[in-house]
Amino acid sequence: MDLDFCELLNVTFVKVSVDIISVIKMSNRMTGGFKFLLIVVVFGSLCASVHGQCDDAAFESLENVGEEIALENKFFRYNASSTSVAHHSSCTLCYLLSITAQRIYFCNRSQEQLSYLINGLCVFLRIYNSRICQGIVSVYKDEVLYVVGQLLLSPKQLCAVLIENCGEAYNPFKANWTVALPDVPKPPVQPRQQPKPDQPVLRVLHLADIHFDPQYAQGSEADCNDPLCCHKNSTKKSMKVKQAAGRWGTAGLCDLPIKTMILLFEHLQDEAEFDYVIWTGDLPPHNVWNQTRNGQLHAYEYLLQLFNEYLPNKLIFSALGNHESAPADSFPPHFKTLPNKYSISWLYNALAEGWSATVDPEQKEAVQDSIKRRASYVVEVKPEELQKAENEGAKVHIIGHIPPGHETCLKEWSRNYNIIAQRYENVIRAQFFGHTHSDSFTVSYDRSGSDVRPSNVMFVAPSVTTFAYCLPAYRIYTIDGVHENSTWEVLDIETYILNVTEANQTGERPKHYNRVDEECGKSCRKARLCELLSSNSAAYATCIHKPVVKL
Structure with a gap:
């Protein structure tokens, strides 16, 4: 059947114009970068009709995908659940956007032309309002189009990376690669020993996903159609506010007010007892369409200011979150061919200076060098370092942002991380992560023998922010402390929350965080x-x- 792709897309629009909006709404929590690419899918079909045809033969695969969508109705075929619809549609959309984005790039259209049309389609499809559409396009366009031009993956390979169970392989980069471990046999597993009751312990504060929002406005709309609410412009001035943002924060699609962040640090200074701090990243708010490099750096500097003011004598061990960069989720590796405008050194240099101030002076130079030379948003766990610790009889704690095994972590990377964790389970005593905004933990199992055996646990801390529909929280771990034959194991976990909903109702300043100790049904x-x-x-x-x- 010989159909023009633009005609196919028009037929699809007429048939499923309502469904496409609903499916996009299902994926409302996508980050700005992926939503931008989603918009590129539709824009690509207009490239030929608005600006003239490029090489038709080069886009044969694009037409085949469009024909498959229109003829087989695979795009919006409703199955048993909305989840399956969203996944199937997102997968097909991903194929389209990958091919179309390449088509746009090789058509050599100007940035202005691309931005104008993509922004218009974002508004037309009601993905977001014009303000947010324009912001997302402005923030992400340069890097997205540069990546498209350098991409060596086929559309199905790319979609296998972006979406679970979509495409040819979970990881097209040597799909079944396995990490190389030192050629040293694994020693017998050491039985977990409980320390004596009178042994010294350490108390460790874990702060995760603060996401404080300088633009939070009390009384603004907390139930809006934007990805992030509780801003003065979250609703039109002519419309009545449905749910007013509370004084101390709102458990909804809102991030943390500055005053509540300060309240947390005052509480930690006066009431919480701990020896050192773990911060696992994600400081800026979720307004990814309105972020700049300077804004991200100011947020980081403000956090350091609070640490210095309220917790001046505490050691702080930090990990980088996916929201620290601008654009969010963008952490280019240190390729020599990478243009300077896309370099991430602006962030790493600031981190090197800030983080080194929180460690022992003798380690400052080493920390700065490590961050500047080797840091990138690619989590690297070195078996050689763990082997060195094993040789010396040392124990290790691992901290990071995204927990391995989470849906946003590449499956092959998670699998290889688990291989390392299993091999060095005698060395790794604890693993601390954030990112999910939920209070949880994950147990890993050793399946190498005849019996399945639990081998290690990852502790995932709840978020300080209220996004999405959370109460501000932090954790304190009790760890076997400094003494001869210490296990360095986590002995107890305490989670504390601030009930901002209750505080907003009373109108009074919240007095303290409450320890979570409720029944389990x-x-x-x-x-x-x-x-x-x-x-x-x-x-x-x-x-x-x-x-x-x-x-």
Whole structure:
């Protein structure tokens, strides 16, 4: 059947104009970069009709995908659940956007032409309002189009990386690669020993995903259609506010007010007892369409100011979150051929200076060199360092932002991380992560022998921000302390929350954070069991949705 791609897309629009909007709404929590690429899909079909044809033969694969969508109705075929619809549609959209984005790039259209049309389609499809559409296009266009021009992956390979169970392989970069471990046999597993009650302990503060928002406005709309609410422009002035943003924060699509962030540090200074701090990243708010490099640096400098003012004598161990960069999620590697305008050194240089001030003076130069030369948003766990620790009888704690096994972490990377963690389970005593905004933990299992055996645990801290629909929280771990034969194990976990909803109702200044110590019913117990039995997000999702069988 000989159909022009633009005609095919027009037919699809007429048939599913309502459905495309609903499917895009389902993916409302996508980061700005991926939403920008989503818009490029539709724009690419107009490239030929608005600006004239490029080489037709070069876009044969694009027409084949468009024909498949129109003829087989694979784009919006409703299955049993909205989840399956969203996944199938996102997968097909990904194929389209990958081919079309390349088409746009090689058409040599100007940045102004691309921005104008993409912004118009973003508004037309009601993905966001014009203000946010324009912001997303402005922030992401340069890097997205540069990456498209350098991309060596096929559309299906790219989509395999971006979307679970979509495409040819989970990881096209040597899909089944396995990390090389030192040629040293794994020693016998050491039984976990409980320390004596009178042994010294360490108390460790874990702050995750602060996401403080300087633009938070009390009384503004908290129930808006934007990705982030509680701003003065979250609703039109002519419209009545449906849900007013509270004084101390709002458990919804809102980030943390500055005053509540300061309240947290005042509380930590006066009431919380701990020896050192773990901060696992994500400081700026979720307004990814309105962020600049200077803005990200100012947020980081403000956090350091609070640490210096309220916790001046505490050691701070930090990890980088995916929101620290501008644009968010953009951490280019140190390629020699990378143009300077895309370099991430502006962030790493600031981190090197700030982080080195929180460590021992003798380690300052080494920390700065490590960050400037080797830092990138690619988590690297070096088996050689763990082997050195094993040789010396030392123990190790690992901190990071995105927990391995999470849906936003490449599967092959997670698998190889697990290989390392299994090999060095005698060395790795604890692993601390954030990113999910939820209070949880994950148990990993050793399946190499005849019996499946739990081998290590990852502790995932809740967020300080209220985004999305959370209460501000932090954790304190009690760890086996400094003494001979210390295990350095986590002995206890305390989670503290600030009930901003209650504080907003009373109108008074919240007095303290409350320790979470509530009953666990059937659904809670099932969730806890699934956490124990699952080593990644897919396994947990399968477990949690299984019907309960009464015995």
